[in-house]
Each structure stands twice: as C-alpha cells, then as structure tokens.
Amino acid sequence: MYATPSLLSSSMVHNETSYEPPAGPPPLLAPDEIRHLAFQGWLPVTLPHELLQTLDALSQAAGLFFDQSPEVKCRLYPASNGTENGFYQVECEKEYLTFRHHVHPDSVLEHHASEAWQSIGAFLHRMLCDLSRAGSYSLSAWPKLLDGALEMAADATRLQDTPTLMRLFRYYPTSGFAASHVDLGLLTLCIGSGQGLQVLDRTLTPPQFIDAEGAVVVVGDTLRSLMRNQVRAGAHRVVENPHGRSSIIFALRPCLSHDIDLASFGGCGTANANEVYVSVKGNKYNINATKDIREKQQQAQREKKSISDATRFSSV
Numbered sequence: 001m002y003a004t005p006s007l008l009s010s011s012m013v014h015n016e017t018s019y020e021p022p023a024g025p026p027p028l029l030a031p032d033e034i035r036h037l038a039f040q041g042w043l044p045v046t047l048p049h050e051l052l053q054t055l056d057a058l059s060q061a062a063g064l065f066f067d068q069s070p071e072v073k074c075r076l077y078p079a080s081n082g083t084e085n086g087f088y089q090v091e092c093e094k095e096y097l098t099f100r101h102h103v104h105p106d107s108v109l110e111h112h113a114s115e116a117w118q119s120i121g122a123f124l125h126r127m128l129c130d131l132s133r134a135g136s137y138s139l140s141a142w143p144k145l146l147d148g149a150l151e152m153a154a155d156a157t158r159l160q161d162t163p164t165l166m167r168l169f170r171y172y173p174t175s176g177f178a179a180s181h182v183d184l185g186l187l188t189l190c191i192g193s194g195q196g197l198q199v200l201d202r203t204l205t206p207p208q209f210i211d212a213e214g215a216v217v218v219v220g221d222t223l224r225s226l227m228r229n230q231v232r233a234g235a236h237r238v239v240e241n242p243h244g245r246s247s248i249i250f251a252l253r254p255c256l257s258h259d260i261d262l263a264s265f266g267g268c269g270t271a272n273a274n275e276v277y278v279s280v281k282g283n284k285y286n287i288n289a290t291k292d293i294r295e296k297q298q299q300a301q302r303e304k305k306s307i308s309d310a311t312r313f314s315s316v
C-alpha cells in the first residue's frame, strides 16, 4: 500500500546482538504509524491524558486572551519578526498569538503554554527518534538540532537561532482559513476545536483533502529535506467553517546555530543548519500573513518562477 517514500521497509531490523540500553527517548509509534507518517506526511495521534488537560486549560486561557480588545492584545504581545512573534490579526480571516519565548512569565496563559510546550516537545522528540531508528540512523544529530527548542525560552536572547513556536489561532466564522501548504520545520502538532483542518490523503487517486480528526502531526519540509525525501512533508489547509474555529499548533523547528551531521540522515559531511533552513524556506509564501502581503509574495513567486523557466528554456 505504501509505495514511496522508501523509509523503513528494510529498516526495522532488530539487532539481536545488542544489549545496550536504547539511546534517546523511548519509542512512541508502532511500525504502521511510522509508515503512515512517512507516506502521507501526517498522522493522527492520541495525546497523553495530562497533555490533553494542559491543552484544555491553555485553550480556555487563549479564549480569554482573544476576547480582549485589539489594543490590549497588541499591547500585551506586540508583533515582531513579521508574523513570527506576538499578536497578529489578518482582517476578516483570523487572529493569532505566537509564542517564541516568555513575555509575561507569571501569567496563567504562559504558565499553560510553557507546560504544553515541554510535553509536546518531548512527544515530537520521540517521533523524530522513531523515524531515525526506523531508518537505522543514529540519533546523534537531534541534541544539536533541538537545542533550545524543547522548552519555552525565558526571553528573546536566542530568538534568531530558535525558530520553534507555539501558536494559538482564532479563525473567524465563515471566513477564517489557511491555504494549502506544507510547514517549514521538522514536525508540527495541530490541535483544533471542531472541523476545519484538512490533510492531503495520498492513498486516494488523485490525492484529495480529507477532514482531519483529532490531533494531527504533520511533517515539515526541513525534516523531509534532512531525511532525503524518505518522508513526505504533509500538505494541509484550514477550510472555512460557519462556527469559526480555535486551534493550537506547536511547530518544532531546527536550531539554526549548529552544523548538522548529515551522516545521521544517511548522507555525508555536514551542513550549516541556517543554510538548510533558508534554502528549504526558498520562496514559499506566508499563508498566515495579511491578504496584501500574501498577494505580493505570490506575485514575487510567479516572477521568480518565470525567470527560472526562462533561464531553463534559454539554456536548452
């Protein structure tokens, strides 16, 4: 059933002669789930009970935050780094709060956010190690790649090095959406209230978007690239819904300040994490920016494509 990508078919070979305790965190996923994740680029997941309770508390605190006036929200969490930090509103579509680090560490909202950050980080770390083990790769690249990512940072000191984020969304009734895309980072956990999130089902011919049920993990484009296309990045989108929607996403992204040992992914040599990330980012447009910014970015994308097509044709 799962033809490509190829991760894992020959890989889940148990080494019967090894009595070493397993390196890294304990395995999480069953072999079928790993194959599903690699083939589809997404996987519905059952979250630990304690994490579900934390997410409930976080979502209630988020609701209280969003119920405040735009002025208060902007004052509490001023936007910085474009859409990448603080409170951001896309008129007639959605608003969202992005955490990259603590801003009001004593607030109830950040208390729940940092607890959720830590549990989700540990959960996704286990999934990354599952993928490495399934490919018979060493786990040695993960500590540097996840440096600073598994806990909510105390302040903005390492903002440029650690793009991992937690984002709380409020999509407006009937008009809130996010266009089809793949995420940039390693793995993203999406937890939403009600319908709206859809994932691309590649077992259908042709592939079609289907409603996601419950919590879903999607593979990001940096992980696809590091794993040399042995896992797919999961295409997903959010469709409008008459009731609106709220969601919490946690995007685990690589730490950008170290070199990456490519042998840990079946390659050779090292690569600069920042360069890998920038090249994966390429000219993808930001689906969460305001409509006018998205349109400008899409236009730039089209122009870049037509220049590269022209170069391609002229060099034939």
Ligand SMILES: O=C(O)CCC(=O)C(=O)O
Pocket (backbone or CB within 6 Å): 169, 178, 183, 190, 191, 192, 197, 236, 237, 238, 247, 248, 249, 288
């Ligand atoms: O709100 C969601 O459930 C998903 C949002 C999303 O895919 C994104 O912002 O990248």
Ligand SMILES: [Fe+2]
Pocket (backbone or CB within 6 Å): 181, 182, 183, 188, 236
């Ligand atoms: Fe996404």
